[in-house]
Amino acid sequence: MAISREEVIDFIYDEARMLDEGRYSEWLALWLEDGHYWMPLDYKQTDPHLVTSLLYEDMFMLRLRVERLNGARTFSQKPKSRCHHVIQRPFIDEMDGDRIVTNTSMHYVETRLDEQFLLALTATHELRVVDGALRIANKRVDILNCDAAFGNIQLLP
DSSP states (O other): HHHHHHHHHHHHHHHHHHHTTHHHHHHHEEEEEEEEEEEEETTTTTOOSSEEEEEOOOHHHHHHHHHHOOTTTTTSSOOOOOEEEOOOOOOOOOOOOEEEEEEEEEEEEEEEEEEEEEOOOOEEEEEEEEEEEEEEEEEEETTTTTOOOOOOOOOOO
């Protein structure tokens, strides 16, 4: 069964909603075991291994992050941070068999207590079709002003 373009676009919207609603365990289940979440430090960075990144997490690190976000004893998250994604309609750049690449521009807002910040970014998803379902193989988040000084980004843009 082939995945339609509309199903791919709905998947991207659903992922953002899961993050906004704090459904991190459900979000984590979207990932393939060998997936990576990458947030480059430099504009147009091409390598997460030889150049420092803001974030480059494999499934082990993503699980730790989700455990921390879900944990009752995470005192730095009392009260918990919240986020909101405002996304444009995703572009499908490649749709070749079981591999799909999307590109989505968005504004990401994160807030906790009296602090709120906004990031303009582009998310590139590399998706795979596994047993008829879409799964995240890799996700790259390019922050527009990636070379600026940032405080802590607690959640997942």
